[in-house]
Amino acid sequence: MTSFSSAALIVNAKSRKGQALFKQACQALDAVDFPVDAHAVEDPDQLEATIERALAKKPELVILGGGDGTISGLVDHLVGKGVTLGVLPLGTANSFCRTLGIPLDIPGAVAVIRTGQKRRIDLGMIGDDYFANAATLGIAPQIAETVPHNLKKYLGRLGYLSWAAIQFLKFRPFWLTVDAGAGPQHLKVVEVRIANGRFHGGEEMMDEAEIDSGDIVIECVRGHFKRRLVANWAATVLKLKARREDIVVFRGKSLRIDTKxxxxxSIDGEVLAHTPATVKIAAAAIDVMVPATPSA
Known part of the structure; x- marks a missing residue:
């Protein structure tokens, strides 16, 4: 069990469960034996300023409450600060927590903070921007750019799936170029997943990605027709071996990607970059609290 002298809690109160669960999180954290400086941030534009003010007080632990986008958006501020990350899963997919085996309920996640252990993990990078879990090219950025915020907040996965069906009608396959250092390779693809962990969109998709492997993984779903993407999604949800069909995988420390x-x-659900881009791994970048006996 790891002990701390102080902690800061920053909750994105605009995430799907943020406002409703901030009070519950504070109550659950009453059980820890160190002071917690708690902040509920209702305006997402104030999240970065809030974490900077919290870090100025030199906490040993920073607890972030929100979805994968919140974690990725704030993790840049923790790199090199000598703090440990704790996570409360208040988002829709919570893929980062799933990868780490962190329970998807407030009491369970707080129990990990109280009784768990530190784990040194990698972070992905696109350009100079760190991300915790995954990035995507294809229909996901199209959804992220257009989905109404209230749909995301109140309907969660159902909202994403409904909006995805609408956007799918507008989607077209595209050409991808990947250079892993041995010369460019060109593929016609329907989706590209850039991963630091096994989960994406709440589903276990990336078999070859590990959060402390020292490599970034790019998984490409080949296809000239978008029905290949539907088939791959279905096989993934049903855990069929066919999910590996039409998949091309690249991995390494730094890879260059471009598209036509x-x-x-989209980086953990937020559109934050465009092609061309350099994809890298930041090996052993931060410490995060995980279960003492991992469940995943």
Whole structure:
């Protein structure tokens, strides 16, 4: 069990469960034996300023409450600060927590903070931007750019799936170029997943990605028709061996990617970059609290 002298809690109160669960999180954290400086941030534009103010007080532990986008958006501020990350899963998919085996309920996640252990993990990078879990090219950025915020907040996965069906009608396969150092390779693809962990969108998709492997993994779903993407999604949800069909995997420390046409890149659900881009791994970048006996 790891002990701390102080902690800061920053909750994205605009995430799907943020406002409703902030009070519950504070109550659950009453059980820890160190003071917690708690912040509920209702305006997402104030999240970065809030974490900077919290870090100025030199906490040993920073607990972030929100979805994968919140974690990735704030993790840059923790790199090199000598703090440990704790996570409360208040988002839709909570893929980062799933990868780490952190329970998806507030009491369970707080129990990990109280009785768990530190684990040194990698972070992905696109350009100079760190991310915790995954980035995507294809229909996901199209959804992220257009989905109404209230749909995301109140309907969660159902909202994403409904909006995805609408956007799917507009989607087209695209050309991808990947250079892993041995020369460029060109593929016609329907989706590209850039992963630091096994889970993406709440589903276990990336068999070859590990959060402390020292490599970033790019998984490409080949296809000239978008029905290949539907088949791959279905096989993934049903855990069929067919999910590996039409998959091409690249891995390494640094890879260059480009597309025709130029496309947005969503990083844990938020569109934050565009092609062309350099994808890298930041090996052993931060410590995070995980279960003492991992469940995943």
């Amino acid at each position: 046409p130029r496309l947005p890149i």
